[in-house]
Amino acid sequence: MEYIQAKTTLRAPTRVRFTELLVTTALVTSLMTINHMASAQSTPDELPTVNVQAARSKPQRPAQAPRRAVRTARPVAPATAPSAPAAATDVTTQSGYVTTAERSANKTSTPLVETPQSVSTVTQTQLEQRKPTSLIESVSYTPGVQVGAFGFDPRYDSFMIRGVDVTYSGIFRDGLRQANSPNGLFRLEPYGLESITVLRGPAAAIYGASSTGGIVDLISKRPTAVPFHEVELQTGSYNRVQGNFDLSGPVNADQTLLYRLTGLVRDANTNLGSAVKDNRTFIAPALTWRPNADTKFTLLSEYMDSTTGGTVAYINNYGPDGRSIGATKQFAGDGRYNAFEQKQWRLGYEFEHTFSDMFTLRQRARYSDLSQREPYWFGGGAGLVRETNSGTLVDTMLETRLRTGAIEHTLLTGIDFNHLGYRSADGFGVVPVGQDPAFQNWYRQTMTTMGLYTQDQMKWQNWRLTVGGRYDWLSSDYNRTGSSPLEVHSKDGQATGRAALAYVSALGIVPYISYGTSFVPNPGTLLDGNVAAPTKGKQGEIGVKYNLPGQNASIRAAVFDLRQDDAVVYEVVEGINKQTQLGLRSKGFEIEGVASLANGLSVQASYSYNDARIARLTPDTIGNRLTSVPYHTASFWLDYTVQDGWARGLGLGAGVRYVGASMGDNLNRPILDNVPRTFVDGSVRYDLENINAQLKGMRIQVSAQNLLNEINQTCSAGYCYFDQGRKVIASVRYRW
DSSP states (O other), X not given: OOOBOOOOOOOOOTTHHHHHHHHHHHHHHHHHHXXXXXXXXSSOOOOOOEEEOOOOOOOSOBSSOOOOOOOOSSSSOOSSOOOOOOBSSOSEEEETTEEEEESTTTSSOEEGGGOSSEEEEEOHHXXXXXXXXXXXXXXXXXXXXXXXXXXXXXXXXXXXXXXXXXXXXXXXXXXXXXXXXXXXXXXXXXXXXXXXEEEESOOHHHHOSOXXXXXXXXXXXXXBSSOEXXXXXXXXTTTEEEEEEEEEEESXXXXXXXXXEEEEEEEXXXXXXXXXXXXXXXXXXXXXXXXXXXXXXXXXXXXXXXXXXXXXXXXXXXXXXXXXXXXXXXXXXXXXXXXXXXXXXXXXXXXXXXXXXXXXXXXXXXXXXXXXXXXXXXXXXXXXXXXXXXXXXXXXXXXXXXXXXXXXXXXXXXXXXXXXXXXXXXXXXXXXXXXXXXXXXXXXXXXXXXXXXXXXXXXXXXEEEEEEEEEEEEEEEEEEXXXXXXXXXXXXXXXXXXXXXXXXOTTSEEEEEEEEEEEEOOOSBOTTSOBOOOEEEEEEEEEEEEEOTTSSEEEEEEEEEEEEEEEEEXXXXXXXXXXXXXXXXXXXXXXXXXXXXXXXXXXXXXXXXXXXXXXXSOTTTTTOBOTTOOSEEEEEEEEEEOOSSTXXXXXXXXXXXXXXXXXXXXXXXXXXXXXXXXXXXXXXXXXXXXXXXXXXTEEEEEEEESTTOOOOEEEETTEEEEOXXXXXXXXXXXXX
C-alpha cells in the first residue's frame, strides 16, 4: 500500500552544485579530522562490537497526516556502561554508530561497504544515547528521509524517503512487511528495537510489494546468551511518567534456551495538553531455542495498548476559493471527544537451519492483529472511525553458496505469502459533544500476494555483481456499502527486478551502480470513487562507499533518479484528506558520514538534495514541486564520552537538523510556502559507578528534542499544522 505526499517545486537554483560541494567537503574534512585525532591516541582502545539477530475511499476525518567494549589498555572500569550484549543470531554487526554488515539489504549477511545500494542504520548505541520516542524521531538524522510534513501528529509515523511517502508500503518488521490499512497502522515503540535499517531505493526484487523510495526494516530485540537486565524510570515534559524494563539471558545451564522480556508503561500528555494523550502499555516476550550449532528457532511477540488524540489539527483560515491560506494556533478538536485508541499484537517466528557449508534454509512468519477506535470533533461536528486489520506473512528462502570457475556465488531463492485484510466503518454528524455519530459507510478489503524470487550475488576478484528478479501474483476484493456502494474484484501480476555492480578497489573505495523496479498494490478508492491502481516505479543510482582504514568510520554518497506512476497521494477536500494518484519524478544527491572512535568521540553527519516534481496529477500542477519535499536537508550529531579524569563517564551529545524551504500544496501557492527550519537536540548522561563503585550500573540521563522550542507552521497537501515544541525527558537507569 503506497501513499505519497504531493509537493510542487520550482527549478533548483544554479548554486546547488556549490552547496553540495561545500557540504561534501565539510563532511569529508570532519571525518579526516576525527581520523587524525584517533590516530594521535597513544592507547588505541576498542569499542565493543554488537551483533543483532535476524531472525477505500479515505474515511472522513480531519485533514492532517493520513494514518494514521570495554577499554583494554588499563585494568579499570569502562568510562561508559556497556551496550546490551549480542543477540543469539546475526543480522547486523555494529560498533557504536557504525554498521559493518547487515542482512536487510540482500537477505544475506553482506559487508555494508560491498552492498551496491544506499543503506543507513540507526544502531543500538544511537537509540540509547538519543532516546527517541517514535519512529519519526529515530530516523530524523538519516539522509534522504523527510519527517515532519504534518507537524506534530503522534497518531502515525508518517515520513518520506527520497520524496516518496513510505508510511504504508515501506515499513517492515524483522524482514516482513508490516500489515497496515487506511486508518490502522502499527505503532512503533523504539525501546523494543535493537536497530533500524533504512534502504533507499527499490527493494521489491526480494521483498515484493514495497515503496520505490525504499523500506525501513525494524529489528526487534532478541534473546541474548549473556545475562542482561535493566530497569528505568522516566519523567519529563507534558507530565510524562514512564517505567520500562528489559530482561534477557539463558533459561537453562547449557544455554540452548534463551529468553528476553521487554516492556514499558507510560502516562503522558502532549503539547496540546490533556486533549491529546500519549499513553502506552507495551510488552514484548521473545524466546530462542538452539538445540545445536546448525539450528535456531526464535519466537517473537508483542502487545501494545496505546491512546492518543483522534485529531491534532489546527483551525485553518480559508481564501475566497475555499483553499487554506494558513493555520491559526487554535486547536480544531475538543478534548472531551478526542481519542485514538489502538490495540495491536503480533506473534511470529524465525527459523534457520544450516545443512552444510553450501545450503542454509531460513523461514520467518508472523500473524498480526490491530483494532482501532477514533472519535474526534472537527468543524462543528463529531466523527468516528472504527477499523480492524490482520495480516499473515510467511517468507521461506534457501541460501546456496557455490563456485563456478573463478566466480563465487551466494544464490538466494525464495517464496513468500502475504494475506492482508481490513474492515472499517466511519460516520460524521452534528451531535452533542461526547455522543457517537451514526456510521454512514462500511468498508472491507482483502489482498493476497504470492511471490517467487531469486537473487545471485557474484564475486569475481574485486568485482561484485548482484542480479535479482521476482514475480508476484495479486488478488484483491474490495467492498463498500452505505452512501456510495462499490464492489471490485481484481487479479494482477507483476515482475520486478534489480541489477547492481560494485568494484572494491585496492584503496578501499567502492563505487557502484544499480537499477531496480518496484510494485505496490493500493487499498481503498480515489476521489472519483474508483479503486486505486497499483503503484509502479523504477530508479537508477550511482554511488560510492569508503571505510576509513584502521578506523571505525565510514563515508557513503549517491546520486539517484527515481520515477513512479500511480502513486497514491492525499488532497484536502473540504477539510478532509482524500486519496488521488499521480506520477512523479524525484532526483537527488545524498552523503553521510558516521564514526565511533576509541577516544570516546562519535559523529553522524548527512546532507541530502532532493528535487521531487509532479509528472501527472492535474494540468495546473504538472512540473510543480511535490508538496512537503524540501530541496535541502542536513543533520549533524556529535557525541563525546569523557575517558579520563574527574569527569570520566560523562557523556555529552548535541545535534542540529536543518529542513529547507518547501511547498505547502501541489499548486505551489506562495502563501503556503514552508520556511526553512533548524532544530537543535541534545543529550547528557553520567554513569554513577565512576564516582562510587557501589553504584555500578546506574546511569542518569537527560535528553531533549527541539531544545530551542522552534515552532513554525508547516503545510502539506493544502492544509497547515505546527511543529512539536520542546520535549525534555529525564531518566534513571539501573543495568546489571
